[in-house]
Amino acid sequence: xxxxxxxxxxxxxxxxxxxxxxxxxxxxxxxxxxxxxxxxxxxxxxxxxxxxxxxxxxxxxxxxxxxxxxxxxxxxxxxxxxxxxxxxxxxxxxxxxxxxxxxxxxxxx
Amino acid sequence: xxxxxxxxxxxxxxxxxxxxxxxxxxxxxxxxxxxxxxxxxxxxxxxxxxxxxxxxxxxxxxxxxxxxxxxxxxxxxxxxxxxxxxxxxxxxxxxxxxxxxxxxxxxxxxxxx
Numbered sequence: 725x726x727x728x729x730x731x732x733x734x735x736x737x738x739x740x741x742x743x744x745x746x747x748x749x750x751x752x753x754x755x756x757x758x759x760x761x762x763x764x765x766x767x768x769x770x771x772x773x774x775x776x777x778x779x780x781x782x783x784x785x786x787x788x789x790x791x792x793x794x795x796x797x798x799x800x801x802x803x804x805x806x807x808x809x810x811x812x813x814x815x816x817x818x819x820x821x822x823x824x825x826x827x828x829x830x831x832x833x
Numbered sequence: 834x835x836x837x838x839x840x841x842x843x844x845x846x847x848x849x850x851x852x853x854x855x856x857x858x859x860x861x862x863x864x865x866x867x868x869x870x871x872x873x874x875x876x877x878x879x880x881x882x883x884x885x886x887x888x889x890x891x892x893x894x895x896x897x898x899x900x901x902x903x904x905x906x907x908x909x910x911x912x913x914x915x916x917x918x919x920x921x922x923x924x925x926x927x928x929x930x931x932x933x934x935x936x937x938x939x940x941x942x943x944x945x946x
Contacts, residue, residue: 756933758934767937767939768923768925768935769937770934773934810875810876814933819864819881819883819889820878820881820891821866822878822892823868823875825873825875
């Protein structure tokens with residue numbers, strides 16, 4: 725069955741330190757992967773998607789089909805990065821979109 | 834331009850009561866989704882719709898029904914609420930088959946006593 729796994733419930737790092745939020749997926753077809761972010765008292769919003777291969781707010785993510793991973797990285801964390809991050813997978817003729825369990829990122833000053 | 838609007842934002846129900854959550858979008862999107870968010874479990878897909886008059890089951894459809902009579906509205910119904918349905922419910926929409934980005938509502942917090 726299709727699944728998105730985010731192994732870390734909470735990740736706490738110091739400001740200026742590198743950040744890596746892990747995401748693994750299981751899907752036998754051609755996946756489309758996303759990262760969504762939910763800042764405090766804001767709506768869930770798209771952070772980035774693998775097909776655009778862009779950097780948003782300093783974050784990047786590379787799809788590794790061999791390892792079925794789509795880890796989110798940022799070289800230098802900022803306090804405003806504190807939020808809940810969700811990895812998402814689109815499949816099934818582009819209709820279904822499922823999410824992982826989320827990782828709460830806390831940046832310490 | 835409101836985007837995706839959910840009503841109500843908060844509701845408390847007793848076990849066995851019924852209710853309907855309304856999701857409305859003004860972006861002319863084809864696809865609409867209902868998710869529930871629970872601590873430690875992330876967002877789980879309940880039902881979704883790929884167009885007016887269509888609905889399909891997601892990961893956790895039991896205990897819920899949905900309808901998409903108008904393109905802009907997607908209703909989520911609980912016929913007989915149970916404490917296990919206490920959750921925050923999110924509606925989302927996206928433009929069509931070629932676009933992956935979801936636009937979310939603010940969420941509806943439901944408590945079943």
